[in-house]
Amino acid sequence: MTDLEALYRDLHRHPELSFSEHRTADIVVDKLVSLGLEVTAGIGGTGVVGVLANGVGPTVLLRADMDALPVLEDTGLEWASTDTGVDHTGRTVPVMHACGHDIHITCLIGAVESLVAERAEWSGTLVALFQPGEEHGGGARVMVDDALYEKVPTPDVVLGQHVIPLPAGTLGAHSGAAMAAVDTMEVTLRGRGGHGSRPETTVDPVVMAAATVMRLQTVVSREVAPQETSVVTVGSLHAGSANNIIAAEAKLGISVRSFSEEVRARMLDAVERIVTAEAAASGATEVPTIEFGEQYPVTVNEPAATARTTAAFVAEFGADRIVDPGALAGSEDVGNLATAAGAPLVYWMLGGADPETFASALAAGTLDADIPSNHSPHFAPLAQPTIDTGVRALVVAAREWLD
DSSP states (O other): OOHHHHHHHHHHHSOOOTTOOHHHHHHHHHHHHHTTOEEEEEETTTEEEEEEEESSSOEEEEEEEOOOBSOOOOSOOTTOOOOEEEOTTSOEEEOBOTTOHHHHHHHHHHHHHHHHHTGGGOOEEEEEEEESOSSSSOHHHHHHHTTHHHHSOOOSEEEEEEEEEEETTOEEOOSEEEEOEEEEEEEEEEOBOEETTOGGGSBOHHHHHHHHHHHHTHHHHHHSOTTSOOEEEEEEEEEOSSTTEEOSEEEEEEEEEESSHHHHHHHHHHHHHHHHHHHHHTTOSSOOEEEEEEEEOOEEEOHHHHHHHHHHHHHHHOGGGBOOOOOBSOOOSTHHHHHHHTOOEEEEEEEEEOHHHHHHHHHHTOHHHHSOOTTOTTOOOOHHHHHHHHHHHHHHHHHHHOO
8 A cells, every 4th residue: 555545545534524624734734844845724714735836937736625525434445434523504413535535635645746756857836725615615715715826826727636436547627618507505494383283273394395395306307498407406404303393494405506607597596486486385474595505606627728638648648548528517616716816727537436347337327326426425436546547647737737
């Protein structure tokens, strides 16, 4: 096991929720300082940036996110997480690196090690950015608003990667709109509580919520054109405390994803209309409230920069290992780092699934069932060759842009 694999296992075993990445940030700081970078910690709370000025040339920013998810791990790994944390609502929850950010951190540390070792071969400025709060709270925007580009050099290009369930050893970027915009919201439906034996004296928010959830399924199927990619997901529903009590309110956690501003506006209007109308149909005397959370823009890979970086990948890895993953309905806030800098973004996907298992599932038509996706309690990228490929990809991309 290499030092990087040991680092990955340690990070996986000790995940931390958004803006609570204190242990993780300390590890990153120690690694970057030991490599001779100028380190600034605490940007946007727990964000860390290391800078290596290495002569005249372009400034290249490499980004990795650090936070984990409130998921109970069920991978069976020897290094599986059993940690808990306190989420943004104050609840104690299990925590897991169910989106692969531990891989991202490990690969960026490895890439910095390689670029430091090769510094005689390139010229320019390397900016290694470790971002908090990608999963909750919009950490990229928080770092920017905390005067990120007054504290570290403004990049000429922003580069990054995300591990997904493609075969390990493969990677590739989609030019243009690569990942969806997301709008998250918490809806509170207010009824009138009472005894479960006397429903006629109440306005039942559970029934109201159930009707709302079902009606929201028509937003994409009946209000968005078939050629437009969009998603409405109700990811959480909370109401009540006992089976013989009709609660006074219910809360829905909703995620809306889209690839154009026109479709986004139409979907948000539809969600608000449906929520309000279902409450009125149920006889609620109070209008529901909608509170917005994360609102990330479409992740757009600048076409010319993407073509240039992809060509470097083909030269390094061979065309057979480079794929176009297409536009993904998942969302990312990395684009805020590029927009704030006025720089092009290239954000590619890194395969992490066991190639043999993936091939068997593909042949059997069981990819969805047999290959765990990001945010699953079973998501466990194969350490190798995922880490080696991710390190090399970051180094190759950075060297392509550095002199």
